[in-house]
Amino acid sequence: MTEGKTLTMSGAGQAVGKDYAMALLLKFRTVLALVLVVAIFSVLAPNFLTVANALIMLKHIAIVAILAIGMSFVILTGGIDLSVGSIAGLAGMVAGALIINGLPLTALGVVVYPSVPAVVGLVLLVGVGIGLFNGLLINRFQVAPFIATLGTLYMARGAAMLMSNGETFPNLIGNPALGNEGFSRIGAGLLLGIPAPVWLLAVIAAGAAFVAGSTTFGRRVYAVGGSERAALLSGVRVTQVKYAVYAISGAMAALVGVLIASDLVAAHPASGESFELNGIAAVVLGGASLTGGRGTIVGTLIGACVIGVLGDGMVMVGISEFWQMVIKGGVIVTAVVLDRLQERLG
Amino acid sequence: MAELMRASGVKKRYGGVTALHGVDFAVEAGRVSVLIGENGAGKSTLMRILAGIETPSEGEVYIDGEPVRMNGARDAAARGIGMVHQELNLCPNLSVAENIFLLGSRKALLDRPREREKARALLARLRQNIDPDRRVATLSIGEQQIVEIAKALAEECRVLILDEPTSALSEAEVEVLFDVIGDLKRSGVGIVYISHRLEELLRVGDSITVMRDGRIVARAEAADTSVGWIIEQMLGEEGRLERADTPAPEEGETVLAISHVSRPRDRTSAALHDISMEARGGGIVALYGLLGSGRTELMEVAFGARAASDGTITLKGEDITRLSIAQRVKRGLLFVSEDRKAQGLFANLDVGRNMAVSDLASFAQKGVIRNASEQGAVGRMISRLGVKTASARTAITALSGGNQQKALIGRALMPGPAALLLDEPTRGIDVGARSEVFATIRQLAADGLAVVFSTSDVLEALAVAERVIVIAKGRIILDIPVAQATEARLIRAANAAAAA
Known part of the structure; x- marks a missing residue:
């Protein structure tokens, strides 16, 4: 009797232990994926694990991550924002136009050349504005987020092309006489040897993680994604929350547009194309659910790292562009399958 | 005060x-x-x-x-x-x-x-x-x-x-x-x-x-x-459900038999413990139980919308326990959900299309729907059940709750079923329409169908069924012919079990 009991108990203990290990493995799957990806490329590409390369990769990651952090808020409410890539493109073009052509105030008959901080501020406003427009379509006219933001994807891209007839704004170095130089420092500058976009990402990620996890606004975002009806009946102003998340996403996309244009010292109207897909992939890799209510900023950050490292690593190893796509797709699908598995176990 | x-x-x-x-x-x-x-x-x-x-x-x-x-x-x-x-x-x-x-x-x-x-x-x-x-x-x-x-x-x-x-x-x-x-x-x-x-x-x-x-x-x-x-x-006055004067229809062979069915409780549904019951052709069984008693789960398990962990379900003697919903429908078991809005109606379709959806194959030739044959069958069903609608082309959402319910019952009848499971068929319909729905159910039983319906209203159970089964906490507490059932006995059984 006693023996049998002990046996069962130890058996149960083992089963629990195994389940626990499995759950742990699943929980940290994105971190494991990141470690795995870094390890593989370190072996395959000798100069992969150098400081110089790490800094370049971090810069690329910053672009994906900032976009994805904005996207995270939208996805946490159960929405989606397809317009971010186009917003980034348009934002770069607006920045370029402001530096090269200035802001013509026709009523006063003058052309104002805003300083670089003012340019960034105006461009962010453009991003927020498009985000609010998305929010208007979704809240006021009950358009499904997928369609609403698909529409703005085309509109914003078209607007970017229209700004210069599809041409590039080159040489965005500004003019000392106009007091608008220094644009390139945002994307290409270094602080303590670390690229400025990486610093920006650090600040934004920390801020976003705090907002999502520790503020009433963050709580409401999760609530709307968990059950819009429950949120509504609890007195959450659901429409306000939705306006806010699309505005945040728009602002982050615009910032990414500025970073790219600044880094290249040129604004190209096609830049940022299909970035929305990288953003969504990073959020999903980070463990968020596309139906809303589940996911974290830290997860998104790690997801963006996986996307970034995978992309750069495959280029360094010399994998063909076509295989790169296949592998990236495979990683995303695997992540979602594991996520489903975790849901069932958890 | x-x-x-x-x-x-x-x-x-x-x-x-x-x-x-x-x-x-x-x-x-x-x-x-x-x-x-x-x-x-x-x-x-x-x-x-x-x-x-x-x-x-x-x-x-x-x-x-x-x-x-x-x-x-x-x-x-x-x-x-x-x-x-x-x-x-x-x-x-x-x-x-x-x-x-x-x-x-x-x-x-x-x-x-x-x-x-x-x-x-x-x-x-x-x-x-x-x-x-x-x-x-x-x-x-x-x-x-x-x-x-x-x-x-x-x-x-x-x-x-x-x-x-x-x-x-x-x-x-x-x-x-x-x-x-x-x-x-x-x-x-x-x-x-x-x-x-x-x-x-x-x-x-x-x-x-x-x-x-x-x-x-x-x-x-x-x-x-x-x-x-x-x-x-x-x-009120009109709501009094009188037992029909028509003699009880002759009960036939066992059509649907559920034996020793169990399932564990999960997040959204109640458990079932060792449930056995049967429904005969030409008979009406009332499944009386309160919300959360397991009555919906029992119907869903019988229909294949939920899995049973144990037990067998047979239809006309054939074991259907492992069959999919589509296979059960094909063999003549149909179900009408209590949640008309979410699990019944296609709000985007008209009355006729709502009804015809269960039997499309018989209206189609090589995958193409023959409108004439569909409309004919739908029209016959509408007049058979007395669905009050301007035409088969009317939007289903324009109908009253009671007529929507009749249309859904009509849908379940289209393939010519042997057994019909109706989960709270009177939910959300007004008292007048209620007696009409029950008249329909009686007619179906008279036509030889085995009907099981669930209700949380004792009077409904007493007025319509030949047999009353009381379910509480996922167990069958009582399974008696209606002649032996009284209001007090049913309520006491359901509450005593719930309290235990």
Whole structure:
């Protein structure tokens, strides 16, 4: 009797232990994926694990991550924002136009050349504005987020092309006489040897993680994604929350547009194309659910790292562009399958 | 007695439908005002108006004698009005504490330790040992109901509206809730209480208000009333279901047999324990049980919409336990869900297409639907069941609840079934339409079908069925011919089992 009991108990203990290990493995799957990806490329590409390369990769990651952090808020409410890539493109073009052509105030008959901080501020406003427009379509006219933001994807891209007839704004170095130089420092500058976009990402990620996890606004975002009806009946102003998340996403996309244009010292109207897909992939890799209510900023950050490292690593190893796509797709699908598995176990 | 809140001459119209025809209702400090009526009587609409979720089309709501226009749940909460909704309204992705303080505070920052502590205190008040950090998705339905109540108590409320708070609670949990209601009463909170459990109402209520068809038809002090009085007021004259004079149809062979079926309880549904029952051709079986008794689960298991962990189901002698829904339908087992809106109607399609969908293959040649043959079959079914619709092309949403239900029954009949499972076929339809639906069901049995229908209304069970099965807590408590069944016996069986 006693023996049998002990046996069962130890058996149960083992089963629990195994389940626990499995759950742990699943929980940290994105971190494991990141470690795995870094390890593989370190072996395959000798100069992969150098400081110089790490800094370049971090810069690329910053672009994906900032976009994805904005996207995270939208996805946490159960929405989606397809317009971010186009917003980034348009934002770069607006920045370029402001530096090269200035802001013509026709009523006063003058052309104002805003300083670089003012340019960034105006461009962010453009991003927020498009985000609010998305929010208007979704809240006021009950358009499904997928369609609403698909529409703005085309509109914003078209607007970017229209700004210069599809041409590039080159040489965005500004003019000392106009007091608008220094644009390139945002994307290409270094602080303590670390690229400025990486610093920006650090600040934004920390801020976003705090907002999502520790503020009433963050709580409401999760609530709307968990059950819009429950949120509504609890007195959450659901429409306000939705306006806010699309505005945040728009602002982050615009910032990414500025970073790219600044880094290249040129604004190209096609830049940022299909970035929305990288953003969504990073959020999903980070463990968020596309139906809303589940996911974290830290997860998104790690997801963006996986996307970034995978992309750069495959280029360094010399994998063909076509295989790169296949592998990236495979990683995303695997992540979602594991996520489903975790849901069932958890 | 201090009056906290009052609805005066409140009317509510939705499009062309009037849900409330000028209702007066008062909430008094330290008293439990019970509101009762059948589904669709207008109780929930009235509650939603009191809770500020909807605004009346006409009439006024007064708080402390002042007329108010409330703008949403938050506004109502600020005025001290809390509501526990009938359907659970929690965010499954968040923890218990996060749900209780879903709004956070007025400050921008969350104070998680304090939230956790307050949540624990609230749950302790409800005598529950639920970890505030647990995700709501992992709680049982009963526990979720408790969290919902804790959430309403978290706000300092003066008026608390409870819409069927006990539907998912165990007897012990109900006792705790009643204790808490007692505490609240003593501290001067006015409570509005809605439930379908009549004995419960008389115990907890101070005054009883009965609604029917959007009107208040009777009001009395709880001490002066009885279960019989309430039932009489609820049903009114036309609602009395008389047993048909037609002789009971000849019962035939066993068509559907369920034997020793069990399944564990999960997050959203009740368990079933060793259920055995059968339905014969030409007979009607009533499955009488309260919400959460397992009656829906039993039907869904029989139909294949939920898996049984144990037991077998046979149709006309063939074991169908492992078959898919589509295969069961093909063999002649059909099901009409209680949730017409979510699991029945295709709101985007017309009446005819709604009905024809179950038997498309027989109207089609090489995958192309033959309109003439579809329309012919639909037309015959419409006249057979007496569905009141302008034509088969009318939008299904334009029909009344009762006629929608008939159309759905029609859908289930299209493939020519041998057995029909109807889960609460009278839910959400008015009393007049109810007797028509039952006349239809009787006719179907007379045509030789085996019919099983579930109900939470004893009188329905007694008036329609040849056999009554009482189900409670996932077990069959009683399985008797209708001749041996009385109202009291059925109610006692269901409640005794629920209490055990």
